[in-house]
Amino acid sequence: MTRKSPHLVVLTGAGISAESGIQTxxxxxxxxxxxxxxxxxxxxxxxxxxxxxxxxxxxxxxxxxxARPNAAHRALAGLEARGFEVSIITQNIDDLHERAGSRHVLHLHGEIMMAxxxxxxxxxxxxxxxxxxxxxxxxxxxxxxxxxVWFGEAVPAYPQACEIVAEADLLLVVGTSLVVMPAAALVDELPLDAECMLVDPDEQLSIPPGVTRWVASAGEGVPALVRQWQREGRLFVPAMP
The missing domain is CATH 3.30.1600.10 (SIR2/SIRT2 'Small Domain')
Incomplete structure (x- = not known):
């Protein structure tokens, strides 16, 4: 099936939830x-x-x-609502993405609101x-x-996450450092012509080659990116503001 729009895959970690008051x-x-x-x-x-x-x-x-969804959660859900194809892979076990309105969310490490x-x-x-x-x-x-998923257990959703990333046109990484395995290895599943960018407030954070850094918090950086994409009607990696 041909996609109607480029596919944005978002990998989120503890940093995005921390801005909603959830401790890591x-x-x-x-x-x-x-x-x-x-x-x-x-x-x-x-x-x-x-x-x-x-x-x-x-x-x-x-x-x-x-906790309540913050500006980053809401911006991603709003982008999907505007007709963009957005898939979220989260390392977080909370339901803030879903409560913000995102419909395509894969929880790598499980869901705390489930038994x-x-x-x-x-x-x-x-x-x-x-x-x-x-x-x-x-x-x-x-x-x-x-x-x-507890420490020492397998991550059963990982193969599905690899399949999602392999279909990405742009991978946006938010709130995770790309050093914790196996999630960090998802970058290796990107198509050769896909781009990857990391939103993180730490300018000193070490990032893999080929990843574009956007120095900002999740609550500031993600809404700013979404506004640009909505204004342009397309996904792209913008220059740093």
Missing amino acids: FRAHDGLWADHRIEDVATPEAWARDPAMVLRFYDARREQVRA RSSVNPRMRYPLGRDNIAMGDVCDQGSQLRPDV
């Missing part, structure tokens, strides 16, 4: 500050103390519920306003767990 695990304050990753975000932690893991993710879920069976990953359940308690079970009778 690298932050020195917030929910992760008093927890080791090994104690709350690994299969071993789940086997050792599932109740503590559930409490931790219940707290993260409440933080997500309290899944601890024995059958295909059995997933929307949580709505609920959390997960010990004793909440799937249809096969196994304890429910957060539908997130």
Whole structure:
């Protein structure tokens, strides 16, 4: 099927959600500050103390519920609403892209607003306003767990992400440093004639060859780019303002 417009693929990471007040695990304050990753975000932690893991993710879920999409989320959704073809691949487990109005969102690391069976990953359940308690079970009778990819687990959505990037005309990277694998390797899936640009406020950030840097926060840089694309009616990599 022939596409009606160039395809923008957006890879987003923790930086875009941080501007909505969601703490990253690298932050020195917030929910992760008093927890080791090994104690709350690994299969071993789940086997050792599932109740503590559930409490931790219940707290993260409440933080997500309290957050609101920011200008970057809204700009991307608005671009799609204007008829541009936009696919979002996010490393974030929140639902801010969806709440902003984006319809084509792939979550590499799962979704915190979903629960899944601890024995059958295909059995997933929307949580709505609920959390997960010990004793909440799937249809096969196994304890429910957060539908997130923990450290040490495979990333089942990665092959699909590779397929999406392979169809991109422009890859926009926002809120992620392109150093965390396997997401960083997605750049290698770009077609040879596609362009890649990174929106990040850190001028000293090391970036791969061939990536154009736009020094700005997500909330400033993404809306500015979207305004240019909407004004021109096409996708392109603009010169730095």
